[in-house]
Amino acid sequence: MHQTVLLKEAVEALAVKPCGIYVDGTFGRGGHSRAILERLSDGGRLLAFDRDPQAVAAAEAIQDARLTVRHCNFGDLSEALRDAGIAAVDGVLLDVGVSSPQIDDGSRGFSFRFDAPLDMRMDTTQGETAAAFLASADIREITEVIRNYGEERFAFQIAKKIVAARREQPLATTGQLAALVRAAVRTREPGQDPATRTFQALRIHVNRELDQLALVLPQAVNALRHGGRLVVISFHSLEDRIVKRFMREQSSADRLPKHLPLRAVELPKPCLRLVGKPVRAGAAEVAANPRARSAVMRVAERLGDLTIAEAA
Missing domain, CATH: 3.40.50.150 (Vaccinia Virus protein VP39)
Incomplete structure (x- = not known):
């Protein structure tokens, strides 16, 4: 509800x-x-x-x-x-911001609690998905998005892992992204998933x-x-x-x-x-x-x- x-x-x-x-x-x-x-x-x-x-x-x-x-x-x-x-x-x-139904519907790709397509668009009828952005952006662009919109101090390390991983296979699901971020973030505040800031940053960027x-x-x-x-x-x-x-x-x-x-x-x-x-x-x-x-x-x-x- x-x-x-x-x-x-x-x-x-x-x-x-x-x-x-x-x-x-x-x-x-x-x-x-x-x-x-x-x-x-x-x-x-x-x-x-x-x-x-x-x-x-x-x-x-x-x-x-x-x-x-x-x-x-x-x-x-x-x-x-x-x-x-x-x-x-x-x-x-x-x-302002994301609504509970958007987060709780795993198919929308907003949450790392579900393994789903990496979409994150509030308007699913138009625009670039998070997966499409991560497939084409360079390390600098990805770093800036995660640092500026997620206030993530490990933004560069996360961006490097994303770019390296996509050379092996497309980054298409929330589960793949969350696993990469958790491997790149060495420390995090108690009670906060390491992927939280990155998911927030990508959502803000994708939806402007x-x-x-x-x-x-x-x-x-x-x-x-x-x-x-x-x-x-x-x-x-x-x-x-x-x-x-x-x-x-x-x-x-x-x-x-x-x-x-x-x-x-x-x-x-x-x-x-x-x-x-x-x-x-x-x-x-x-x-x-x-x-x-x-x-x-x-x-x-x-x-x-x-x-x-x-x-x-």
């Missing part, structure tokens, strides 16, 4: 208006979307995205005229809103997760009405760093060199106001769903009607 992380906290942070228009950028299995729909009146509207065809199928099974479903990356937010005839929204929710996150944040702000909320839940430091930096920059009015001869009213206007402190899952939620332990939720509210480019 998929357990939605920070369900109550995220929906409350959106401050849902009964007749408002909202975006759930990562439908997953619909926990957040269903909770938003419960708070909407007949005049409200929810646009749900997901790049995973299985998640889209789950969303389309919901019979609710207020819900519109799109099979796309959340990085295509602006285009999807235009296609849906929506000029502005009252809130955007992004639950950080690129998509960096793309969607300014689009979300520009789509929000005055007072609309942006709520982002991230699950590791690379994601949270992008969100934290973006929200901090867009909530700061003075991004110009000091001592310029400008009056306060002439300074660039901030687009966002930070709402509260970062929120983490409580002990009870982590006990019930260990995957919630790394979740961090950040919230910001839209100020004014200028776009980010105009405000700068």
